[in-house]
Amino acid sequence: MQNISTGISLQPSIPKKKHKKILLAHGGGGRLSNDLIQQLFFDRFQSTLLSTAHDGAMFSVPKSRLAFTTDSYVVHPIFFPGGNIGDLAVNGTVNDLAMCGAEPLYLSAGFILEEGFPIDDLERIVETMKRATETAGIELVTGDTKVVERGKGDGIFINTSGIGQIPDQVDISPQHASEGDCILLNGNIADHGIAIMSEREGLEFETSIQTDSAALNGLVGTMLQASKNIHVLRDPTRGGLASSLNEIAMASKIGIRIEEDKIPLAEEVKGACEILGLDPLYIANEGKLLAFVPEKDAKAVLQAMQNHPLGKNAVIIGRVVKEHPGHVSMKTFIGSMRIIDMLTGEQLPRIC
Amino acid sequence: MKYVDEFRDQAVAKNLADEIAGIITRPWRIMEICGGQTNSIVKYGIEELLPQEITLIHGPGCPVCVTPLEIIDKAIALAGRREVILASFGDMLRVPGSEKDLLSIRAEGGDVRIVYSPLDAVTIARENPDRKVVFFAVGFETTAPTNAMAVSQAKKLGLNNFSILCSHVLVPPAIEVLLSSPNNRIQGFLAAGHVCSIMGYEEYFPLTKKYQVPIVVTGFEPLDILEGLRLTILQLEQGRSEVENAYKRSVTRAGNKAAQKLMQQVFFVGDRKWRGLGEIPQSGLFLHPEFDTFNAEKIFDLGEIRTEESPLCESGLVLQGRIKPMECGAFGHECTPENPLGAPMVSSEGACSAYYRFQRHTKA
Numbered sequence: 001m002q003n004i005s006t007g008i009s010l011q012p013s014i015p016k017k018k019h020k021k022i023l024l025a026h027g028g029g030g031r032l033s034n035d036l037i038q039q040l041f042f043d044r045f046q047s048t049l050l051s052t053a054h055d056g057a058m059f060s061v062p063k064s065r066l067a068f069t070t071d072s073y074v075v076h077p078i079f080f081p082g083g084n085i086g087d088l089a090v091n092g093t094v095n096d097l098a099m100c101g102a103e104p105l106y107l108s109a110g111f112i113l114e115e116g117f118p119i120d121d122l123e124r125i126v127e128t129m130k131r132a133t134e135t136a137g138i139e140l141v142t143g144d145t146k147v148v149e150r151g152k153g154d155g156i157f158i159n160t161s162g163i164g165q166i167p168d169q170v171d172i173s174p175q176h177a178s179e180g181d182c183i184l185l186n187g188n189i190a191d192h193g194i195a196i197m198s199e200r201e202g203l204e205f206e207t208s209i210q211t212d213s214a215a216l217n218g219l220v221g222t223m224l225q226a227s228k229n230i231h232v233l234r235d236p237t238r239g240g241l242a243s244s245l246n247e248i249a250m251a252s253k254i255g256i257r258i259e260e261d262k263i264p265l266a267e268e269v270k271g272a273c274e275i276l277g278l279d280p281l282y283i284a285n286e287g288k289l290l291a292f293v294p295e296k297d298a299k300a301v302l303q304a305m306q307n308h309p310l311g312k313n314a315v316i317i318g319r320v321v322k323e324h325p326g327h328v329s330m331k332t333f334i335g336s337m338r339i340i341d342m343l344t345g346e347q348l349p350r351i352c
Numbered sequence: 353m354k355y356v357d358e359f360r361d362q363a364v365a366k367n368l369a370d371e372i373a374g375i376i377t378r379p380w381r382i383m384e385i386c387g388g389q390t391n392s393i394v395k396y397g398i399e400e401l402l403p404q405e406i407t408l409i410h411g412p413g414c415p416v417c418v419t420p421l422e423i424i425d426k427a428i429a430l431a432g433r434r435e436v437i438l439a440s441f442g443d444m445l446r447v448p449g450s451e452k453d454l455l456s457i458r459a460e461g462g463d464v465r466i467v468y469s470p471l472d473a474v475t476i477a478r479e480n481p482d483r484k485v486v487f488f489a490v491g492f493e494t495t496a497p498t499n500a501m502a503v504s505q506a507k508k509l510g511l512n513n514f515s516i517l518c519s520h521v522l523v524p525p526a527i528e529v530l531l532s533s534p535n536n537r538i539q540g541f542l543a544a545g546h547v548c549s550i551m552g553y554e555e556y557f558p559l560t561k562k563y564q565v566p567i568v569v570t571g572f573e574p575l576d577i578l579e580g581l582r583l584t585i586l587q588l589e590q591g592r593s594e595v596e597n598a599y600k601r602s603v604t605r606a607g608n609k610a611a612q613k614l615m616q617q618v619f620f621v622g623d624r625k626w627r628g629l630g631e632i633p634q635s636g637l638f639l640h641p642e643f644d645t646f647n648a649e650k651i652f653d654l655g656e657i658r659t660e661e662s663p664l665c666e667s668g669l670v671l672q673g674r675i676k677p678m679e680c681g682a683f684g685h686e687c688t689p690e691n692p693l694g695a696p697m698v699s700s701e702g703a704c705s706a707y708y709r710f711q712r713h714t715k716a
Contacts, residue, residue, distance in 0.1 A: 201468065274356060276468075277700065334365040334574045336397030341709045344689035 022117040027147030037145060040126050045133070049106075049141040057106065057141035062165055067102035069093055070161040078121070078155055080199045082210030085158055086125035088286060090132035091215045092237070093162040098217040099233040099289065101172040101224065102164030104138035109160050111145045114153035125156070136215035138162065169228045176231040177252035181320040182298035184291040186219060186305050187313035188212070188264045189241055193283035194272045209268050214287035219310045223291060226304035232292035235285070242281040242340045244290055245328045256328040258318030258340075282343050292320065359573030360396075368578035369401040372585055379405045380588050381537050382581065383530070383673055385523060386544030387414035387701020388572045394706035396574045406581070409673035412526055413544060415491045415519075416443055416699035417671060418626040421659040423519045424449040427488050429654050430517065431462040437480060439473035440488040442466045446698045450660040470502035470516070477506065477514035486648045489516040494546045496520050496637055497611035500618035503639065503646045517648040520637035521624060523547050524555045529632050530672065531563040538673065540584040542570040542577070545599040552607025556595045564593045571599040618643060627695065628668030667694035670703055677704040684708065 025032040042051045049057040073089040090107065097104045109129065113122070133140050191212040198209055216235065223230060232252070236244040241263070249256045265280055273280045287310060293301045298316060305311030323329075328340040384390060390410045393399065399408055412418050428449045431438040438454065445454045445464065458464040463483075467473050473487035489499040499516060506514040523544055530536060543556060548569045556567045566587035570580030580598045587594060597603055615637070624636025639647045665687065666680040677683050677696070687693040689708060696702030 270356070332396050332574075333360040333362055334396055334398075334401070335362045336400045338395060338397055338710050344709075 020119055022113045022115060022119060022122065022147055024115050024147050024149065027113065027145055033145065040123065041140075041143065044126065044130050045140050047139050047141055049139065050143075057108075059106070059141070061105075061163075064168065065166040067097050067100035067164045067166055068161070069096040069100070069164075070159065071096060072157060072159040074154070074157050075196065076154060077196070077199050078125070080211060081195045081208050083213045083286075084125055084128055085156060086127075086129040087132040088211075088213050089158040089160045090129050090136065090138070091213050091286060093160040094132075094136040094138055094215045094217055095235045095286075095289075097162050097164035098215075098220040099172070099235050100164065100166060101170040101220065101230070101233065102166045103221070104136055104162055104164045104215075104217055106141045106163045107133060107138045107160055108162075109140060109143040109158060111143070112153055112157040112159075113145065113147045114155050115147055115150040117155055122156070132215065136217055138215075167224065167228075170224060170230075172230060172233050174232055174234065174248050174251035177248055177254050177256075177292045177320050178231060178294070179254060179320050179322050180295050181231055181292040182295055182316050183245075183256065183258065183318045183320070184293060184298065184302055184305065185241070185264070185315060185317050186216075186289055186311040187287075188266045188269065189236070189285055189288060190265065190269045190273065190280035190283035192286040193240070194269050194278075196284075197276065197278075198272065209266070209272065212285060212287035214310055216287065216289050216310060219305065219308045220289070222304045222308050223301050226300040227293065227297035229297050230291055230293050230301065232290070234290045236288055236290060237286060238284050239343050240280070240282040240284060241290070242279075242328065243343050245340065246342045248290075248292070249328050250326050252320075253325050255321045255324040255326070256318060257321045257323070257331070258328070259331045260333050262315055262317045264313045264315060281340060356573070359571075359575040361575065364575055365401065365578060368575065368582055372406070372578070372582050373403045375582075375589055376403055376405050376585055377589060379407065380539050380585060381407045381409055382540040382542065382584055383409040383411045383538045384542040384570070384577075385411040385413045385527060386542070386547070386570075386572075387417070387699065387703075388546070389413065389542060389544070389570065389577060390703050391701055391706050392572050392574060392577060394703075394710045397710075398574060398577055401578070402581070406585070409538060410670070410676075410703040411530070411541075411673055412626065412629060412671040413492075413523075414671075414696060414699050414701035414703070415495075415521060416447055417667065417695040417702045418521055418628060419444075419447070419490050419519045419695065420625045420627050421450060421661060422625075422657055423490075423517065424453075425657045425659055426649070426654050427486075427517055428452055428454060428457055429657065430486050430648065430652060431457045431464050432460075433462075433484075433652075435484050437463045437465060437476060437483050437485045438488060439465050439467045439470075439476060439485060441468075441490070443699045443701075444488055444490060446692065447695045448662075448692055448698070450658070470499050471505065474502050474506050474509070474511070474514055477511050478509065481513060484513050484515070486652075487514070487516045489518045489520065491520055492523055492544065492547050493520075493550050493615075494544075496615050496619065497550060497608070500614045503618050503643055504614065506646055507643065512645070515646045515648040515651055516639070518619075518637065518639055519624075520619065521626060521632075522621070522635050522637070524559065525632050525635035526626070526629070527556075527559055527567075529629065531559065531565065533672075535674070538565070540565055540588055541567045542580045542584065543567050545569060545571040545576070545602060548597075548599070548607065549602045550608050550611050552605050553595055553597060553603065554605065554607075560593045560595050566593050567595050569595075569597045569599050569603050571602065626671075628671035662693040665694035667696045667704065670696055677707040680704070
């Protein structure tokens, strides 16, 4: 983080020019950099840690296990129905913490901007990030801004890292799935990937499909109140439901069997997938989670989910089985069995 | 009526399967000739629901899979040229040529773009007058009308920077080659629903008469396939060999006349080589000479292209229905979707890819 010079304060004799586009100088560490950071971040985010503007944020941590995560966001287009790269960057990292069972504490944000990027767009993105941090209850405490020459960066890339605190008795891991566990899902799949796709390809459907991007820590909190005995949590982002289930099956060395008719899917999203030839099981989500819960606790956790705004459509989609360890199978609509394999190659590039 | 859910209904599927079990008295071997049907059969595990007397054989119904290696290599050569923008449907990008595929050319800097329609490629040509746009025009009869329309539109617009690399193939000649082979054991066909929605099904009457096999025009949803099979088995059990239409919501006997007319204006029929099957007479579509300026093979000098198939790949036998994908020695070992040796392991309509993605562990 840049140190703001605390030398003699001069009254400016030339009025400040309002720049419309990002210049290389905005990443240079000089006055223009400092002005940008002041205007975009310090004035906007109510954080003492952030406004201290030191090279790093300094704080004490509670005596408990911590979770630490990082993600970079390169989504294209930057603005899409229901959201943009900014709230995606906040929610995505908050969710990774939530999938560790952690309550989010602090967030960092690094920006790589392309020379010529419109400052109005940047302000929109940062404002969205501010609201997202408030909704999630996480504090942005440190960050960085770099600028690259025109043509060397696709508008804007964002990296966020997050620290969270794991309550006692919560022990979540992809290796903890056990035979008999119920697999819970909080709602409709494939919304995010299709929202991006439709915007990118200029496709228009009768109803606008919006991203489901949302911070899931509140939902996870109520689930853990219903039972601390949740074995696995995972948010199925890139690669969709199918990829997450396969990863867990391999990590825990168990088999997974799900039922096609239990998987919630919005009509418009189903229609879009049929037209585009895409399998919704492999499409990204940004406001969904999978929970592996022992059978005796499943009903209570499901009810807690259904009582939360982000879990109204929550449903049990399957179970952990001892057959075919490391693999995922699905009972299809017509009653036959089908293997759900790992994704090969790229179904939809740059969706998050 | 939404045309999706109704055709995946479990109870109706069971009824159809039970009816089939009720009428069958001896083994029958039936081939489906459309990659979309292959995909559906494997994805929904249709064979699981059928009595074991029925053997389903997967035919050369995947246009990506039967595109000759030379054409793939030509597309790769074109994509490598600085002035060329190569536009293609997504599934062609990972088909292996003799050495590389289009996706690796893109990674090396070639301008390869995925489009959903050949008309998008025409738009790219209009927007990039200083570049040469080539659309990789592959497919059965189903995609020929839109490709014809693209060429015809480009001509009307007076574009001098748009062309197609054409590799269209026709279904009925392929059926004839399979049926006339001395090794043939196929007793009935499910004809490709969408090909027939363009062409109608008149062309199949001479085939049923000459070879005494039933041909049933069939759709793609699980219930469509079960109904197509039911009608085929019924014919076989009753000793009939007729053309029937089980995809009435999309197909009429005469087909889409306007589309056929456009195809005839732009293309003529000639002998074409099919990857895995060899040359089949009168089985391909080629651009009329009046469209030479839109024919990538005529306007670009591609020199000598030397092709080399992988010696391990047995996709030819798979495409002819002589072996199932997992009977190929390389299946799941040297040949996987991540590292395909042949086209059927890449394309979403290829039999090898379908078996790998949906059924692999049952072999393991």
